[in-house]
Amino acid sequence: MLLVTQVYVKAKECSEQLSAENFAILLARHFTSFYKQVTTAIVKIVEKPWERVHINGQPHEHGFKLGSEKHTAEVTVQKSGVLKLTSGIEGLSVLKTTKSGFEGFIRDQYTALPETRERMLATEVTALWRYSYESASSIPKNPLYFTERYLDVKKSLANTFFGPPKEGVYSASVQRTLFQMAKAVLNRFPDISSIQLKMPNIHFLPVNISSKENTIVKFNDDVFLPTDEPHGSIEASLSRFWSKM
Numbered sequence: 001m002l003l004v005t006q007v008y009v010k011a012k013e014c015s016e017q018l019s020a021e022n023f024a025i026l027l028a029r030h031f032t033s034f035y036k037q038v039t040t041a042i043v044k045i046v047e048k049p050w051e052r053v054h055i056n057g058q059p060h061e062h063g064f065k066l067g068s069e070k071h072t073a074e075v076t077v078q079k080s081g082v083l084k085l086t087s088g089i090e091g092l093s094v095l096k097t098t099k100s101g102f103e104g105f106i107r108d109q110y111t112a113l114p115e116t117r118e119r120m121l122a123t124e125v126t127a128l129w130r131y132s133y134e135s136a137s138s139i140p141k142n143p144l145y146f147t148e149r150y151l152d153v154k155k156s157l158a159n160t161f162f163g164p165p166k167e168g169v170y171s172a173s174v175q176r177t178l179f180q181m182a183k184a185v186l187n188r189f190p191d192i193s194s195i196q197l198k199m200p201n202i203h204f205l206p207v208n209i210s211s212k213e214n215t216i217v218k219f220n221d222d223v224f225l226p227t228d229e230p231h232g233s234i235e236a237s238l239s240r241f242w243s244k245m
């Protein structure tokens with residue numbers, strides 16, 4: 001049977017809804033148990049975020065629209081049942097119009113960037129986190145456990161990035177906010193052993209229109225230019241002591 005046909009068959013055999021992670025594990029276990037030549041299987045799934053539409057506030061029976069960020073799942077399973085499970089988010093675009101700065105950085109004779117406590121902050125978050133489960137038999141029984149975890153991790157990242165709805169939270173740099181986001185996830189979810197975040201600094205710069213007489217930069221209700229290049233590629237991994245990524 002073709003590999004792709006086996007994926008369809010295994011999906012058809014599912015009698016209940018299950019997370020992308022559980023389906024990846026199911027497929028990997030099938031490949032490592034069915035073929036005597038296969039010692040390890042690596043399965044990666046990217047779930048497209050089709051969301052049910054609401055018409056006049058009512059959920060539509062059969063209408064969906066494509067959302068933005070994607071849920072990823074990757075599992076490595078060995079014949080023995082030893083497992084490595086990672087999940088992630090791709091393309092989570094977020095922006096704050098204030099409560100962001102960049103200051104206190106090291107300066108030398110070439111540093112031109114002024115310090116600021118007031119700027120826009122925008123990034124596209126890519127996250128990858130590893131679960132501590134080490135065998136297929138030890139993962140939680142609820143078939144939607146990892147779907148719920150994915151939604152909770154996304155919520156935790158967003159809450160830390162934005163802060164409370166009214167007052168928000170000050171970001172001293174992309175790096176510091178990234179660290180706080182990763183730390184929030186490790187603090188909140190004991191079965192996540194490490195997390196990697198990539199957060200490019202996507203600039204929205206106030207348009208600077210100068211004449212001989214004056215410079216017009218006002219920040220409040222200003223015109224902001226989204227510039228895609230150049231930008232800093234800011235990324236880091238945070239692990240619990242002794243854990244592997």
Ligand SMILES: O=c1[nH]c(=O)c2[nH]c(=O)[nH]c2[nH]1
Pocket residue numbers: 101102113172173174175201232
């Ligand atoms: O939060 C920031 N981190 C940087 O490393 C950096 N570099 C830069 O030019 N602006 C910023 N902002």
